[in-house]
Amino acid sequence: MPWRLLRFGLSKSHPEPRMFTAHDKLKPSYDVVIIGGGGHGLASAYYLARDHGITNVAVLEKGYIGGGNTGRNTTIIRSNYLTPEGVKFYDKSVQLYQDLSTEFDLNLFYSTRGHFTLAHTDSAMRTMRWRAEVNKHYGIASEVVGPEEVKRQTPQIDLSCGGHAPIQGALYHAPGAVARHDAVAWGYGRGADMRGAEIHQQTAVTGIEVKGGKVVGVHTTKGFISTNKVICAVAGFTPRITDMVGFKTPIFVHPLQAMVSEPMKPWLDTILVSGSLHIYVSQSARGELVMGASLDPYEVQSTRSTLDFPEGLAAHLLDMFPFLSHSKVVRQWAGMADMTPDFAPIMGMTPVEGFYLDSGWGTWGFKATPVCGKTMAWTAVNDKPHELITGFSLDRFRNYSLTGEKGAASVGH
Amino acid sequence: MKLMTCPINGTRPISEFAYWGEIRPAPDADTCSDDQWAEYVFHRNGAPGVKKEWWCHTPSNTWFIAERDTEKDKVLRTYLHGDDK
Ligand SMILES: Cc1cc2nc3c(=O)[nH]c(=O)nc-3n(C[C@H](O)[C@H](O)[C@H](O)COP(=O)(O)OP(=O)(O)OC[C@H]3O[C@@H](n4cnc5c(N)ncnc54)[C@H](O)[C@@H]3O)c2cc1C
Numbered sequence: 001m002p003w004r005l006l007r008f009g010l011s012k013s014h015p016e017p018r019m020f021t022a023h024d025k026l027k028p029s030y031d032v033v034i035i036g037g038g039g040h041g042l043a044s045a046y047y048l049a050r051d052h053g054i055t056n057v058a059v060l061e062k063g064y065i066g067g068g069n070t071g072r073n074t075t076i077i078r079s080n081y082l083t084p085e086g087v088k089f090y091d092k093s094v095q096l097y098q099d100l101s102t103e104f105d106l107n108l109f110y111s112t113r114g115h116f117t118l119a120h121t122d123s124a125m126r127t128m129r130w131r132a133e134v135n136k137h138y139g140i141a142s143e144v145v146g147p148e149e150v151k152r153q154t155p156q157i158d159l160s161c162g163g164h165a166p167i168q169g170a171l172y173h174a175p176g177a178v179a180r181h182d183a184v185a186w187g188y189g190r191g192a193d194m195r196g197a198e199i200h201q202q203t204a205v206t207g208i209e210v211k212g213g214k215v216v217g218v219h220t221t222k223g224f225i226s227t228n229k230v231i232c233a234v235a236g237f238t239p240r241i242t243d244m245v246g247f248k249t250p251i252f253v254h255p256l257q258a259m260v261s262e263p264m265k266p267w268l269d270t271i272l273v274s275g276s277l278h279i280y281v282s283q284s285a286r287g288e289l290v291m292g293a294s295l296d297p298y299e300v301q302s303t304r305s306t307l308d309f310p311e312g313l314a315a316h317l318l319d320m321f322p323f324l325s326h327s328k329v330v331r332q333w334a335g336m337a338d339m340t341p342d343f344a345p346i347m348g349m350t351p352v353e354g355f356y357l358d359s360g361w362g363t364w365g366f367k368a369t370p371v372c373g374k375t376m377a378w379t380a381v382n383d384k385p386h387e388l389i390t391g392f393s394l395d396r397f398r399n400y401s402l403t404g405e406k407g408a409a410s411v412g413h
Numbered sequence: 414m415k416l417m418t419c420p421i422n423g424t425r426p427i428s429e430f431a432y433w434g435e436i437r438p439a440p441d442a443d444t445c446s447d448d449q450w451a452e453y454v455f456h457r458n459g460a461p462g463v464k465k466e467w468w469c470h471t472p473s474n475t476w477f478i479a480e481r482d483t484e485k486d487k488v489l490r491t492y493l494h495g496d497d498k
Contacts, residue, residue, distance in 0.1 A: 239459030250455040252434075298432035300486045301461035306415065308428065341455055397455040398448060 019186060020065075020193050023200060029226040030058045030198075032380055033218050035205045035241060037061025038070040039185045039366065040233035040358050042199070043373020044380075045192035051374070052381045055196030059189075060220060062204030066185030069235045070366065072303075072335035074258050074280060074292040075181050076271055077367040078115050080135050080142045080173040082127075082408035085391030086344060087138045089371055092388060094175055096370035104187035108179045109285050113271050115176020116150055120165040120276040127407045128171040141174045153270050162319040165276055176271050178282050178290075184369055208244045208355070215245075215354035229380050231356045233372070236301065236336025238359040247351045249359070250397055251338050255296040256363050257309040259332035261324075263287030275409075277316040288330070291317065295337060295363065303334045337362045344403035347376070347392040348385035356380050357394065364409065419470040420477050420493050433467035436478065463489065 032048060034041045037059050048054040061067075077097060079090035101108045119125045128144050135142030147159050147167045160166045189199055200222070207219035208230065217226040232241050236253050268283040278294045293313045296306070310329050318325055339362045340346055346360035358376045361368065375386035385393060391403045415427040435458060440449045458464070461484035468479045468491070478497070480489040 239457075240461075243460050248452065248456040249459070250457055251459045252457045253459055299434075299464075299466075299483050301484045302486065304486060308415070338459075398451045400451065 019190055020199055023198050026058060026200060026203070026220065026222050026225050027056075027198075031056040031227070032229045032231065033057070033225060033227045034059045034231045034233060035218070036068070036232065036234040036237070037065040037185075037189070037199060037201065038068045038233060038235060039066065039181070039188060039369035040070075040235075040361070040372045040376070041231070042185055042188035042192055043369050044231050044233060044358070044376045045197040045199070045373075046188045046195075047373045047377035048381070049192055049195035049197050052377060054377075054381065057192070057197040058225065059192070059197065059199045060203045060205055060218070061199065061201045062221075064201050065189050065199065066182050068237075069335040069337070069361070070181055070185050070369070072258065072333055073181055073366040074282070074290050075178045075366055076115070076273075076280060076282065077110075077177040077179060078173050079140055079175065079367075080115070080117075080131055080171060080408070081405060082131050082134060083344070083391070083403050083405055084134065084138065085403050086405050086408065087134060087140060089388050089392075090367060091138065091140055092374075093368050093371035094177075096374065097177070097179065100184070100187060100370065104191055106183055106187045106190070108183045108187060110177060110179040111285070112175060112177045113269060113282060114153065115173040115271040116145075116153070116273065117171040117173075118150065118167050118272065118274040118276075119169050119171070120161065120167055120274065122168070124275060125168055128169065131171055131408060135173075143172055145170055145172045154268065154272065156267060156323060157272075157320055158322055161274075161277065162322075165274075165319065178271065178284070180285075181366060184366075188369075188373065205241065205244075208241070210245060210352055210355075213351075213353055215352060228354045229356070230354060231358060231376050231380055233358040233376070235359070235361055235365070236338050238338050238357070242357075245350070245352050245355055249346060249357075249394060250341050251346065251360055252299060253301050253336050253338055254298065255300050255303065255334040256292070256337040257296065257305055257332060257334040258290070258292040259310055259313065259329050260284070260291065261289040262328045262330050264289070264327065272320070274316075274320070277319060279313060279316045279320070281317065281320075289324075289327075295339070296334075301336060303336060305332050305334050339363075341397070342402040343405040343409050345392045346394050347372070347389045348379050348394070350394055354383075360392075417468065417470075417479070417488060418491050419473070419475055420491055420496070421475045422470055422473055425470065429470060429472055431469045431471050433469060436465045436467060
């Protein structure tokens with residue numbers, strides 16, 4: 001063993017600091033408590049500190065940071081949504097992503113690949129045209145292309161998809177990207193930590209104290225803390241937390257599964273999505289194919305995987321790329337997707353004063369991590385919804401004014 | 414393979430079944446308020462628990478009720494509507 005390494009190992013004060021400060025105890029009170037140390041919670045802490053100078057903040061995470069859906073997602077980043085509210089919001093997020101590696105001084109492996117949403121039917125082509133027009137109106141690079149462009153950028157594809165689902169065209173979104181999900185959580189976490197926010201892992205919220213319609217504190221496995229502001233960013237755990245506060249939401253939880261293949265030489269530059277074949281696929285920096293499909297067909301609040309999933313997904317992948325028939329699946333897993341009836345998130349104010357929701361992120365919230373942090377921090381500080389999230393309020397269901405985003409969901413759910 | 418037991422056709426692969434969500438009493442559409450109706454249409458009990466759910470065995474179009482633990486994904490029992498004794 002090299003002498004320097006030994007000295008490093010034995011030294012009490014490591015010359016290099018750990019990435020995060022470990023805190024022994026919770027303080028008795030904080031200005032803002034954030035439930036959930038996923039990307040969204042950590043980004044909220046980061047922007048509270050950086051944009052608003054609020055650092056007396058605790059992020060409470062029952063497991064380890066980034067261990068929820070943040071660390072389980074297939075990392076597709078895009079802004080070619082269907083509603084004006086969605087397009088503006090996700091565009092802001094894509095813009096914020098561009099600078100993050102520099103801002104964090106951490107390589108996020110942000111990789112712009114171009115994103116094809118394949119259309120195999122007339123009705124899918126119609127939705128693609130609609131999305132392209134909405135996107136262009138808001139200045140987003142998005143266009144309908146023919147099968148020859150799909151073939152040009154992905155020569156390995158069988159355009160007839162085994163003969164039963166011929167590709168008629170696609171929505172092409174040049175800014176479509178993938179990034180390293182863990183690094184996004186770590187970057188935001190370290191940035192928040194450096195500015196004074198406290199991240200408490202292994203600390204679960206077990207109850208929320210509400211008096212006279214206002215939040216007054218939070219019970220945790222490490223004791224009670226008082227606070228007047230709580231941001232709840234717990235994805236698939238949202239209904240358990242809103243039950244603690246005492247109001248209902250339309251959120252329902254289904255597992256969403258994903259898997260990766262063995263690593264192979266780089267061959268797939270783009271991100272491909274097919275609604276009809278229920279598949280999305282990209283190739284990671286490690287060479288693995290990262291693949292996902294639609295939601296599991298019924299409610300489950302755990303992260304169990306099933307054999308049906310790789311079977312179905314592999315069959316569809318072979319329709320597109322028959323040459324993969326000998327490649328192996330090396331890992332599969334699941335996350336709990338917090339779904340909403342209109343496929344738009346639920347963000348902002350709630351019936352309880354001081355309790356702010358960042359939820360309903362279902363199968364699409366990784367791309368929104370930066371903009372969620374930014375708008376949730378603003379919303380909690382100003383006690384009113386940021387202008388980019390007014391279309392996502394919980395109230396919209398009571399008023400029957402939904403934000404129909406289902407046509408922009410990656411695969412037909 | 415996941416299995417589900419249809420009260421009429423017996424135990425079959427779960428891919429033969431469609432899930433239709435938790436049983437929820439509908440308010441009277443003529444007399445309830447807009448808020449009550451919105452609550453019924455949209456809101457769900459999204460937390461885990463043992464729930465009574467509608468399922469349908471699609472090849473035979475048999476509708477029935479399953480009591481299922483939604484955290485463990487375990488079906489406790491299934492029966493036809495009205496047979497809950
Ligand atoms: C398989 C899969 C693929 C996906 N693919 C994509 C994609 O390609 N692109 C995209 O944009 N989105 C995708 N998503 C969605 C995306 O992953 C999520 O919307 C996003 O990561 C949510 O981030 P979050 O920080 O809100 O939640 P999470 O990362 O889930 O963090 C929530 C945290 O809260 C903690 N928590 C829960 N309860 C408590 C409690 N009581 N006390 C303390 N802490 C608690 C949890 O432990 C967890 O760490 C995918 C999701 C899955 C499951």
